[in-house]
Amino acid sequence: MESLGTGMRDSSHWKSTAYRTHTIGQIIENGSELLGKEVDIAGYAETVRGRGAICFLMLRDGTGKIQAFLKKDNMNEDVFNLIQNSTRESTIQVKGVVAQKRPPKIAEGEPLPPPEYEINVESGKILANAAAPLPVGVTDDVHVGLDVRLDNRHLDLRRSHINAMFQLRSKVLEYGREHLIKEGFMEMNSPKIIASASEGGTNLFPMMYFDTPAFLSQSPQLYKQLAVLGGLERVFEIGPAFRAEKHDTYRHLNEFISFDIEGAWMDDEDVMGVQERMIHHIWSSIAENDQNLIDVINEYRSSQGNETVTVEVPNLPFPRISYCEAIEIVKLGGGEIEWGDDIESHHCDIIAAKYPGFHFIPRWPMAMKPFYIHHREDEKGKTGGQLSRGFDLNYGRDEMTSGGQREHRVEVLEQNLRNMGLNPDDFAFYTDGFRYGAPPHAGWGLGVARLLMVLTGAGNVREVVLFPRDRNRVTP
RNA sequence: GCCCUGAUGGUGUAGUGGCCUAUCAUGCAGCCCUGUCGAGGCUGCGACCCGGGUUCAAAUCCCGGUCGGGGCGCCA
Numbered sequence: 001m002e003s004l005g006t007g008m009r010d011s012s013h014w015k016s017t018a019y020r021t022h023t024i025g026q027i028i029e030n031g032s033e034l035l036g037k038e039v040d041i042a043g044y045a046e047t048v049r050g051r052g053a054i055c056f057l058m059l060r061d062g063t064g065k066i067q068a069f070l071k072k073d074n075m076n077e078d079v080f081n082l083i084q085n086s087t088r089e090s091t092i093q094v095k096g097v098v099a100q101k102r103p104p105k106i107a108e109g110e111p112l113p114p115p116e117y118e119i120n121v122e123s124g125k126i127l128a129n130a131a132a133p134l135p136v137g138v139t140d141d142v143h144v145g146l147d148v149r150l151d152n153r154h155l156d157l158r159r160s161h162i163n164a165m166f167q168l169r170s171k172v173l174e175y176g177r178e179h180l181i182k183e184g185f186m187e188m189n190s191p192k193i194i195a196s197a198s199e200g201g202t203n204l205f206p207m208m209y210f211d212t213p214a215f216l217s218q219s220p221q222l223y224k225q226l227a228v229l230g231g232l233e234r235v236f237e238i239g240p241a242f243r244a245e246k247h248d249t250y251r252h253l254n255e256f257i258s259f260d261i262e263g264a265w266m267d268d269e270d271v272m273g274v275q276e277r278m279i280h281h282i283w284s285s286i287a288e289n290d291q292n293l294i295d296v297i298n299e300y301r302s303s304q305g306n307e308t309v310t311v312e313v314p315n316l317p318f319p320r321i322s323y324c325e326a327i328e329i330v331k332l333g334g335g336e337i338e339w340g341d342d343i344e345s346h347h348c349d350i351i352a353a354k355y356p357g358f359h360f361i362p363r364w365p366m367a368m369k370p371f372y373i374h375h376r377e378d379e380k381g382k383t384g385g386q387l388s389r390g391f392d393l394n395y396g397r398d399e400m401t402s403g404g405q406r407e408h409r410v411e412v413l414e415q416n417l418r419n420m421g422l423n424p425d426d427f428a429f430y431t432d433g434f435r436y437g438a439p440p441h442a443g444w445g446l447g448v449a450r451l452l453m454v455l456t457g458a459g460n461v462r463e464v465v466l467f468p469r470d471r472n473r474v475t476p
Numbered sequence: 477g478c479c480c481u482g483a484u485g486g487u488g489u490a491g492u493g494g495c496c497u498a499u500c501a502u503g504c505a506g507c508c509c510u511g512u513c514g515a516g517g518c519u520g521c522g523a524c525c526c527g528g529g530u531u532c533a534a535a536u537c538c539c540g541g542u543c544g545g546g547g548c549g550c551c552a
Binding site: 047049050051052053054055056058067069071087088101102104105118132133134135136137139140141142143144145146147148219241243245246247248249250251252253256257258259342344345346398399400401402445446447448449450461472 | 477486487488489501502503504505506507508509510511512513514515543544545546547548549550551552
């Protein structure tokens, strides 16, 4: 358990490596036991202060920060000078003795802070020098634009609140996996190079597969269904999806990580249940274990004058607002919309005013859903239009998920394709999977980065994606 | 694809035709001080996106380009 609230990783069980006997986190945690012991540590030089006979080197690794104290009299003078003249963010290895740090001057009446530890350096080595000045200051209190940060993501990532966001991302995936595995889902991977459009409705990136034209996959949809038809029963996949749309918004990327599930013998309600339980598990686990990471993000947000974020564990079940109800809410709220229209962002604002958190929007018109979505002939909307078993999950105005029960009747599937102007022959690889007995099944796909945006308060999906790919960016 | 908006040192900014040999912060370099700790003090370094045009005069106005930002559409 992280005790300092620094957002650094818990390294209590990490073993020593060629470059260090201890992590900095281990020294901070066990300083009293290590007093007087000689250790080797390595890290980035966050600050190098002092010019003359003494030098204070603040070293940071992924697990903590500690001050290394250098005295010219106590060590080789060349090494001392080399370190004293090193630039910020250079990587440095030092050997020294763990000592208690002298307490800082404090105002009278203030309580003494808990003891801190430092390293009295005996020798050291510059591992790699950093060029100066840095394109993005790691600890500087100046605002830096997103584009410059993304161009220098390797440095941006050294900033504590950015680092915390990606630690949170890892936690979200960990807790999500944990929950699905508990519910009997197994992890699978589908191909990302495909011969034909897997869903239609979006543009794909074309590519050459040796001498055959092919595409990058827009979704694992059809493949996870085939896996379920084949008897894997409950599957999930966390993997990339590619869409060649020239969108330019805070919530779209051309490559994104999709968190998908598919389960046999389930309908749309069943998989909505899986989803809300999973999100509940993720949120409550973060609240329980990872508040230190949220604190780091909030510390930065406060310094920039932004409001802080809190991890509010959502109540179960999430509200279900059927498509028909949603249309009514938008109309009552003064929005112009008719049954059969898509619910657009400005409509979602009206709904979000009433349901600001997670909410499902089930039972969309069949005409608006892809061919593989199931419908029940007796379920019609108010104006008589056919309803589907497709749903969305929104958080406020933003769509997190779309999912639904799938069509398992092959003749209906082929009719749906024809209704949407597609040729069933082009989907034989898929429809053939339904000819030999198909379990009713359902599933969903969730945008991982969108979930992260909710959790971290990031206003742009690019914040929570390491190396985002958008219309104008393919590097780094 | 549509609408709106912007580009000033490494970074973030001030600047609305002459007050600009361009502001401030941060950074970087040097010096002083120093068991410092958001260290401090002093000195210095470093910029008007590119190409045309208007004007006696352009960071500032106009046109084109490039690259950003916001909104919409589409979706996860």
